[in-house]
Amino acid sequence: METGLPRALAPDVAPPVRADLGDILIRRWTSQDLVAQFEAITASFDHLHAWMPWLTEPRTLDQQREFNQAASANWPTDEGFNYGIFDSRGTLLGAIGLHDRVGPATLEIGYWCHIAHTGRGVITRSAAKLTETALSLPGISRVEIRCDAANTRSSAVPRRLGYRLDRIVPREQRAPAESGRGMVWVTGDGIG
Ligand SMILES: CC(C)(COP(=O)(O)OP(=O)(O)OC[C@H]1O[C@@H](n2cnc3c(N)ncnc32)[C@H](O)[C@@H]1OP(=O)(O)O)[C@@H](O)C(=O)NCCC(=O)NCCS
Numbered sequence: 001m002e003t004g005l006p007r008a009l010a011p012d013v014a015p016p017v018r019a020d021l022g023d024i025l026i027r028r029w030t031s032q033d034l035v036a037q038f039e040a041i042t043a044s045f046d047h048l049h050a051w052m053p054w055l056t057e058p059r060t061l062d063q064q065r066e067f068n069q070a071a072s073a074n075w076p077t078d079e080g081f082n083y084g085i086f087d088s089r090g091t092l093l094g095a096i097g098l099h100d101r102v103g104p105a106t107l108e109i110g111y112w113c114h115i116a117h118t119g120r121g122v123i124t125r126s127a128a129k130l131t132e133t134a135l136s137l138p139g140i141s142r143v144e145i146r147c148d149a150a151n152t153r154s155s156a157v158p159r160r161l162g163y164r165l166d167r168i169v170p171r172e173q174r175a176p177a178e179s180g181r182g183m184v185w186v187t188g189d190g191i192g
Contacts, residue, residue, distance in 0.1 A: 029071040036092040044115040053174035141190030149181040158185035
């Protein structure tokens with residue numbers, strides 16, 4: 001949550017804990033997901049470390065347990081509503097979250113993909129579903145996807161979904177591949 005910004009969601013409002021896309025299941029994390037999370041992040045370290053400020057060093061299982069416990073005990077956690085993305089056999093493909101931290105009537109979507117499952121539309125399809133979910137929640141009329149201007153794979157997701165590039169702003173360089181220029185992509189009735 002940026003300092004001083006009001007929350008967009010009323011305290012008693014939350015998105016559904018799961019969305020079934022047929023061949024893809026988006027669902028809230030459970031304690032059973034710990035090892036799959038750890039293995040996915042470990043296998044994808046170089047790819048995620050380049051862009052994700054929370055992955056400065058390889059994860060230990062204990063660090064992952066902390067995330068897992070918070071995510072399975074709270075809906076939302078301090079970070080937001082965090083979901084895993086799974087295939088029909090239960091394999092973890094990636095992660096996506098809805099975050100109430102960018103201001104009135106607006107939710108932000110963030111994501112990452114397991115390195116072995118990129119390039120198949122898993123994230124684009126999941127972001128499409130969560131965009132629809134977010135815009136159906138009371139009080140929400142705008143969804144944002146924020147990424148570094150150099151992160152072309154990430155910016156391709158909102159572009160593919162018809163989001164509009166609202167602005168490019170200077171921002172702190174928080175991960176090694178970032179340029180320090182942040183893109184803000186927007187969609188919804190509340191985008192003016
Ligand atoms: C950003 C990131 C999630 C994008 O992953 P991705 O695999 O490119 O995204 P998708 O899963 O949506 O796959 C898109 C590809 O599938 C293709 N595709 C196939 N079927 C598709 C479908 N039904 N719908 C949409 N795209 C489809 C697209 O054309 C695209 O192909 P391309 O790679 O040739 O351009 C990934 O690069 C990543 O995890 N990066 C590191 C973490 C990160 O940067 N996170 C975001 C921080 S802001």
